[in-house]
Amino acid sequence: MENQNQEVSPEMTEKPKRTRRPKRAKNNTNKEHSSDAVNTSSTENQSKIWSIEDFDVAEVEGKVRFHDLNIPDRVLKSIAEMGFEYCSEIQAESLPMTLQGYDIIGQAQTGTGKTAAFLIAMISDFLDYPLEKKEGNNYARGLIIAPTRELALQIADEAVKLTANTHLNVVSLVGGMNYEKQKMALANETVDIVVATPGRLLDFARSRKVQLGKVECLVLDEADRMLSMGFIPDVKSIIRMTPHKESRQTMLFSATFPKDIQALAKQWTFFPKEISVVPKESTNKNIEQVIYTVEADQKWPVLKELIEENGAQRTIIFANRRDETRDLHERLRKANINCAILSGEVAQDKRVKTLKGFKDGTIQVLVATDVAGRGIHVDNVELVVNYALPEDPEDYVHRIGRTGRGGETGKSVSFASEDDAFLIPEIEKLIGESIRCEYMVGTSQ
Numbered sequence: 001m002e003n004q005n006q007e008v009s010p011e012m013t014e015k016p017k018r019t020r021r022p023k024r025a026k027n028n029t030n031k032e033h034s035s036d037a038v039n040t041s042s043t044e045n046q047s048k049i050w051s052i053e054d055f056d057v058a059e060v061e062g063k064v065r066f067h068d069l070n071i072p073d074r075v076l077k078s079i080a081e082m083g084f085e086y087c088s089e090i091q092a093e094s095l096p097m098t099l100q101g102y103d104i105i106g107q108a109q110t111g112t113g114k115t116a117a118f119l120i121a122m123i124s125d126f127l128d129y130p131l132e133k134k135e136g137n138n139y140a141r142g143l144i145i146a147p148t149r150e151l152a153l154q155i156a157d158e159a160v161k162l163t164a165n166t167h168l169n170v171v172s173l174v175g176g177m178n179y180e181k182q183k184m185a186l187a188n189e190t191v192d193i194v195v196a197t198p199g200r201l202l203d204f205a206r207s208r209k210v211q212l213g214k215v216e217c218l219v220l221d222e223a224d225r226m227l228s229m230g231f232i233p234d235v236k237s238i239i240r241m242t243p244h245k246e247s248r249q250t251m252l253f254s255a256t257f258p259k260d261i262q263a264l265a266k267q268w269t270f271f272p273k274e275i276s277v278v279p280k281e282s283t284n285k286n287i288e289q290v291i292y293t294v295e296a297d298q299k300w301p302v303l304k305e306l307i308e309e310n311g312a313q314r315t316i317i318f319a320n321r322r323d324e325t326r327d328l329h330e331r332l333r334k335a336n337i338n339c340a341i342l343s344g345e346v347a348q349d350k351r352v353k354t355l356k357g358f359k360d361g362t363i364q365v366l367v368a369t370d371v372a373g374r375g376i377h378v379d380n381v382e383l384v385v386n387y388a389l390p391e392d393p394e395d396y397v398h399r400i401g402r403t404g405r406g407g408e409t410g411k412s413v414s415f416a417s418e419d420d421a422f423l424i425p426e427i428e429k430l431i432g433e434s435i436r437c438e439y440m441v442g443t444s445q
Ligand code: AMP
Pocket: 083, 084, 085, 086, 087, 088, 091, 109, 110, 111, 112, 113, 114, 115, 116, 428, 429, 430, 431, 432, 433
């Protein structure tokens, strides 16, 4: 059993590097790991070997490329296949340390790229240090614990993608899903990386269907939610089954760090490096998001019907250009919809008046541009419409953040036509979820 309170000699202020980790040259963008040679798909040209040259990403000041880190080519190939080019902030901050074997305590939420951050570190380690002999097929090398089924499955999905060019196998042991199927997977498959929710994992670990005594890398994701959901006793029991913290790498993530989580984080990690990436603004779970795919000439009729259907709800419509806001405002006015413009070309005193009118309900619809829209801090905005998708995905987050404030629910409807639908994947990547799409045609002109 792990003695979590073990004294550490006072002169030891840094976690000793794990002795089994070889020193690699820094910034070896042209590194050639002969052992990393990656075969392309067997149906393609068998003799073609994937190399880092196939992952063509320009050097950009202030951005870290995955090439710039000591990541094995087989993982880089998966990263390239997933369409990632530059590290997200948490990846750029954590990977240089985690790839050296350091423990980390990370403050980060979903949407920051934390999943790939810990998976890339874990998978790289397992490839760089292959086991000479696996104890048994049900001994896990990597263990990731997450509080909910959805999160665990999302992590498992990303783990499968990142291990696609390796021999490593991912098994998910998740509550609320078919127990027998998971039991069969443990019996029939080699278990390298386990992604699990606490209760189900404990069941399998106690009955020794999965063995945790050789875990090399442990990830605790969304620790604060595990606490609030009452999983900490289970997690403690699980951690006691893994090797001592000196002998494993531990990465703990949490969006918030109340006192209890701070204490547990310290207890479970060994000379951890601390990092914090707080997203500038992330989307709010109280906002129902939908994309209306429309032909460009259907945008206006669909919008008009949407506003009319919604009655007197407080609505903000975002457009990308001032002339679009003017045009929309004119059309809304002609349709007898109570509206006003909020864009950079409106004088400041007029803007203040407009906002006041919007707040007290004398104005129902605001037509705004991004810059002016950022200043809108009005509660009870029921609907945000993106009449055109913003070119910068961050603006999407800002825009829809005007609704669903202060615990209220809100709705955002984004119009995507043939001109701007290509912007959707970037937005979905940033917010870390896919947005429901509906095809719409206006019934009136
Ligand atoms: P996460 O915060 O781990 O839930 O990740 C949010 C989303 O960002 C997921 O869809 C990831 O696949 C994606 N993602 C993670 N890292 C990167 C990256 N470096 N570049 C682009 N997308 C990424």
